[in-house]
Amino acid sequence: MADRHITLSQPFAERAKTASHPLTRYLFRLMDLKASNLCLSADVNTARELLTLADRVGPSIVVLKTHYDLISGWDYNPQTGTGAKLAALARKHGFLIFEDRKFVDIGKTVQMQYTAGTARIIEWAHITNANIDAGKDMVRAMAEAAAKWKERINYEVRTSVTVGTPVSDQFDESEEQAQAQAQQQLQSQSRQQQQQQQQQSQRDDKGEPQRLDAQEEQHQKDDQDVDGRKGSIVSVTTVTQSFEPAHSPRLSKTNEEGDDAVFPGIEEAPVDRGLLLLAQMSSKGCLMTKNYTQACVEAAREHKDFVMGFVSQEALNSAPDDTFIHMTPGCKLPPPGEEENGPVEGDGLGQQYNTPDKLINVCGTDIVIVGRGITGAGDPPSEAERYRRKAWKAYLARLA
Ligand code: 6AU
Numbered sequence: 001m002a003d004r005h006i007t008l009s010q011p012f013a014e015r016a017k018t019a020s021h022p023l024t025r026y027l028f029r030l031m032d033l034k035a036s037n038l039c040l041s042a043d044v045n046t047a048r049e050l051l052t053l054a055d056r057v058g059p060s061i062v063v064l065k066t067h068y069d070l071i072s073g074w075d076y077n078p079q080t081g082t083g084a085k086l087a088a089l090a091r092k093h094g095f096l097i098f099e100d101r102k103f104v105d106i107g108k109t110v111q112m113q114y115t116a117g118t119a120r121i122i123e124w125a126h127i128t129n130a131n132i133d134a135g136k137d138m139v140r141a142m143a144e145a146a147a148k149w150k151e152r153i154n155y156e157v158r159t160s161v162t163v164g165t166p167v168s169d170q171f172d173e174s175e176e177q178a179q180a181q182a183q184q185q186l187q188s189q190s191r192q193q194q195q196q197q198q199q200q201s202q203r204d205d206k207g208e209p210q211r212l213d214a215q216e217e218q219h220q221k222d223d224q225d226v227d228g229r230k231g232s233i234v235s236v237t238t239v240t241q242s243f244e245p246a247h248s249p250r251l252s253k254t255n256e257e258g259d260d261a262v263f264p265g266i267e268e269a270p271v272d273r274g275l276l277l278l279a280q281m282s283s284k285g286c287l288m289t290k291n292y293t294q295a296c297v298e299a300a301r302e303h304k305d306f307v308m309g310f311v312s313q314e315a316l317n318s319a320p321d322d323t324f325i326h327m328t329p330g331c332k333l334p335p336p337g338e339e340e341n342g343p344v345e346g347d348g349l350g351q352q353y354n355t356p357d358k359l360i361n362v363c364g365t366d367i368v369i370v371g372r373g374i375t376g377a378g379d380p381p382s383e384a385e386r387y388r389r390k391a392w393k394a395y396l397a398r399l400a
Contacts, residue, residue, distance in 0.1 A: 020304040023274040039063035041371030047073040058093025060384040083124030094263030099125035107141025129276040143306035274308035282330025315364030328365035332373040360394035
């Protein structure tokens with residue numbers, strides 16, 4: 001660990017004033033408010049388990065970490081899917097979502113993986129992480145993608161439907177996917193209305209529903225075109241979108257009861273997105289060298305507006321003005337009844353564990369990431385509370 005850096009003796013409430021990243025400042029405030037420096041690694045099998053766990057354990061944590069690609073039944077719908085539901089739970093319980101995607105590739109590829117594709121991680125995850133083996137430019141590429149995304153979502157999309165010929169090339173190419181979905185939804189809604197009216201008038205004339213006419217066949221063709229994202233649009237429905245400033249940082253709404261609940265005592269999280277650099281790993285025989293870790297620190301300093309801090313095994317702040325946050329996995333408590341700060345066995349697959357006290361009080365991390373220690377317990381919410389208390393106690397001990 002670096003020589004005792006000022007941030008090691010500063011309360012989180014103080015660090016909330018000095019951290020360079022807005023999301024880090026918010027997170028420190030949340031930690032102070034909830035007296036929690038616990039992140040749950042929700043490595044479960046199904047979307048239903050994930051959402052249930054997030055709802056039950058939410059009160060004890062400040063970060064919920066996901067691996068969306070190990071969840072079966074993940075619903076990709078940006079408005080009503082698993083990401084949107086998690087976001088609603090995050091608002092209700094006051095935690096941030098951290099998708100542990102460990103991006104590593106050339107800049108252009110990670111930009112696309114981060115903002116587009118099936119999962120559209122940037123839409124629902126406040127935080128993600130990257131391994132910078134591919135070089136520091138990858139961090140710049142992600143930072144640029146996040147800035148562009150933020151600029152776009154600072155404006156709410158207002159959508160209206162009119163009759164006429166659509167001018168599809170009015171739309172920015174980067175928005176094509178979202179707009180194709182919106183268009184598909186609206187077309188289907190307007191078609192349903194037309195069908196209902198049509199069927200109603202046909203029923204009125206002859207007393208029973210009739211076969212749909214050529215117009216419906218054209219609509220069916222439109223559907224295929226929209227699914228394929230390209231193709232000539234000849235529908236009678238036109239979607240017009242305009243962008244207006246958004247008053248709320250909220251991105252999605254699931255339309256479910258309770259969706260509007262917001263954790264008391266703090267406003268909703270800012271729309272900013274943040275990156276953690278995977279600077280050190282908990283696994284046995286990890287090949288990340290000191291030089292690699294140092295390169296992470298340098299990359300973080302170069303992108304303070306996007307990099308919040310590190311996933312590391314120790315505190316890495318060393319320059320006087322470093323204000324990064326550290327999150328540390330490989331954390332477990334010894335089984336109940338054993339010495340509270342005693343050694344903890346690994347998982348037999350390379351994972352190594354340390355106690356919250358060792359990681360926070362001795363190694364100087366800020367947030368401990370706990371997976372199976374909580375998910376594997378008989379009663380995850382009460383086990384999460386036990387971890388929260390121990391981790392907070394270790395933080396207070398560090399300040400003393
Ligand atoms: O507590 P566990 O061992 O059940 O789960 C630890 C979680 C897993 C790992 O993918 C992740 O933490 N992890 C990471 C992260 C967060 O990037 C880095 C690392 O060095 N070790 C580690 O276990 O979801």
